[in-house]
Amino acid sequence: MADDVPAEGEVSSRIDTSVPHSARIWNYWLGGKDYYDADRAAGDAYQEVFPGIELLARASRGFLARSIRYLTAEAGIRQFLDVGTGLPTANNTHQVAQRIAPESRVVYVDHDPLVLAHARALLTSTPEGATAYIDADLRDPDTVLAEAARTLDLDRPVGLIFSGTLGHIPDHHEARAIVRRLMDALASGSHLSLNDGTDTYEAANRAQASYNDSGAIPYVLRPVEQIAAFFDGLEMVEPGLVPCPYWRPEQEPSGDPAEEVNYGAVGRKP
Template structure:
């Protein structure tokens, strides 16, 4: 893919709407430095990335090849968590914050494959994600999929907008994957999660995964990434990932490497990323 953003033209992708919409999106997208959603998209084999994202990805891969495994297995963790909630816990509503760019096995695809009447709201504030939002808006006839342009730092606004699609008198699964690492202050990150969960009813679930400071390679990769000009991402200790679930009932096996959380293989690959699912009593 070239860096001339030709794929952002309305003729190339109807998801961008009118020519005016496409022009506005192009104006908001900065291709002069890497961006986390595009960088991650490159690592999971997507095509929606630019030269700066690929240069950084290749550089990080030389320092720590394991980050590619983190990207791919975190996506697989998402699929297992959503299927568990839909098939075993009867959850039919999902609020996915920090959506990222569409790839395979998006939240709505997994949820509606298991339960066609599922309702999904995606949340992001990145212009490229916004441009591709219509690719996320496919839905089964029985269910609903919607997208809102909102910021993690304003939980109340997220909940207010999501209420147009979700029924907050019924349980909701809040999903925040590979996003909280962008919040530098841990206490603030915990506060944001707590405020979001406070707006959800009893029986709701929290799903979180993030990269962790569990190897020298991951720490070095994080340091290099944060020098790139992209919005920094801070890897945390495993105990800090667990802290997001204080006050919730953890689903077995608790806070675990994303590859080992309800693993479908006998010998899952070790990775520097941990996740968990917790239930609000």
């Protein structure tokens, strides 16, 4: 798949550094380096209204890592399809999975020029496993599946991951249809790991509304019931759908409401 990733110079001309960009802002909140002035300004403005956004970002990332460890160590999953992966940071999906099972195979999916520019950082793997990158839009699940099948055996269980991604699909019915189309194509025993933002905290709602007016790609905070609907037809893994810090925590959650905006769960396809 490495040959499918455009060269850095080829995609750099597609990157508009004057408009805030969700992946770069998220990278800024997580303490990364891959952002520009417009991203820092938008991130700071968001933080003025919702000071806990960095806690939320870390809580979401922590859920992702714990869910992958569960899928690898307890559910026996050895294949992962990470849709809307965003910029590489610490504990990327393949890193977490391959620490436990070096033979794990991971496919990342995104349709963003900045992520493409960093794709080669993702395309590293243990010799026993594989890591690949697909330049595809999550709104086109058939293309995602066709390309993923070049690296993954879709007749065997797959861990499907949506981490803070589906809020970029404003229409809830469309977002549900995307998840359903992908899960329907995966084998019995596949799992869905999903976390996304909810509308449960007023400060976050105000900050998100201002962000959505900035010219960046909007992100929708949904009611918890709509997040739960993504798991229809799946067997929920304990403790079910909960704020991210409360999903199989490795340390006592702080109880800060800012950490509890994103809800997450893991479900198994019967």
